[in-house]
Amino acid sequence: MNDQLITREERLRALLAEDVESTESAEALLPLVTHLEMWSAPSPSAAATASLIETLLPELPPQESRRERVLSWWPLLLLRAQLRVVRGEIWWSTALVMLLGVVVTLATYDPASPGLLPFTVLSPIMAAVGVALLYDSDIQLVLELESTTPVSTRLLLLARLTLVFGFNLFLGSVGSVALALFQSDLSLWPLILSWLAPMTFLSCFAFFLSVLTEDTFVGMVAGLFVWGLHVVMQNFPFQDVVSLVLSLPGLTAAEGRPLLFVAALFLLVVALWLAGMNDREIRRDIA
Numbered sequence: 246m247n248d249q250l251i252t253r254e255e256r257l258r259a260l261l262a263e264d265v266e267s268t269e270s271a272e273a274l275l276p277l278v279t280h281l282e283m284w285s286a287p288s289p290s291a292a293a294t295a296s297l298i299e300t301l302l303p304e305l306p307p308q309e310s311r312r313e314r315v316l317s318w319w320p321l322l323l324l325r326a327q328l329r330v331v332r333g334e335i336w337w338s339t340a341l342v343m344l345l346g347v348v349v350t351l352a353t354y355d356p357a358s359p360g361l362l363p364f365t366v367l368s369p370i371m372a373a374v375g376v377a378l379l380y381d382s383d384i385q386l387v388l389e390l391e392s393t394t395p396v397s398t399r400l401l402l403l404a405r406l407t408l409v410f411g412f413n414l415f416l417g418s419v420g421s422v423a424l425a426l427f428q429s430d431l432s433l434w435p436l437i438l439s440w441l442a443p444m445t446f447l448s449c450f451a452f453f454l455s456v457l458t459e460d461t462f463v464g465m466v467a468g469l470f471v472w473g474l475h476v477v478m479q480n481f482p483f484q485d486v487v488s489l490v491l492s493l494p495g496l497t498a499a500e501g502r503p504l505l506f507v508a509a510l511f512l513l514v515v516a517l518w519l520a521g522m523n524d525r526e527i528r529r530d531i532a
């Protein structure tokens with residue numbers, strides 16, 4: 246027993262010598278530390294524990310509800326923050342043109358007349374124009390300031406693209422449902438597919454050109470030209486191979502939709518990569 250006590254005291258003395266400045270201080274503290282080590286605290290009673298918990302509970306922060314936890318999810322916080330940055334005219338102009346497309350389609354629809362519906366024509370180009378407005382040289386400087394936060398420039402752009410494209414996707418789906426309800430000859434899913442693939446491709450195409458040239462005008466005009474050429478050429482009979490190529494049949498052909506989605510994804514990835522490179526060049530010039 247004495248040997249164990251001596252061994253414990255030596256261990257405590259060595260530990261104290263490492264923590265205090267002098268050997269005298271270690272020797273002075275040794276009896277107190279030895280007493281504390283051998284002291285056994287009394288076990289609290291159940292009543293005392295319950296009383297302590299009851300006292301502490303009002304001081305604890307309130308538990309978040311499931312809705313609050315969902316709203317505080319960081320991707321949603323990022324989208325809400327970027328919602329204030331996206332140009333306001335994108336929202337009301339897109340909604341107005343989409344509504345106009347639904348009304349014109351309902352007024353002029355003829356099951357015996359082939360060709361693209363007015364709503365199908367307007368949906369892709371409105372999305373492309375809205376997405377093209379997300380990036381130019383002025384917005385690039387704003388993004389450079391925002392990138393001082395932990396969120397990267399690419400993620401900021403992706404959040405804005407998600408907002409604008411998602412808004413167009415929502416309006417397009419609502420318009421398609423309305424058309425399918427009021428026109429029994431129109432099937433909902435084929436109607437959605439008729440504008441979804443072109444809208445996805447043209448949006449990524451316009452966004453890619455905006456980032457590449459740092460000019461929203463180029464992205465908008467290119468998207469309008471490609472889609473407009475397709476729509477116009479669809480109304481003319483194909484006299485030769487050149488007219489067939491100019492009509493860009495893959496933009497609305499059912500068999501070309503998988504390729505459009507793949508091409509859109511490729512253009513989006515390249516555009517985000519270029520945006521990150523542009524941001525690094527600006528940082529380098531400022532430094």
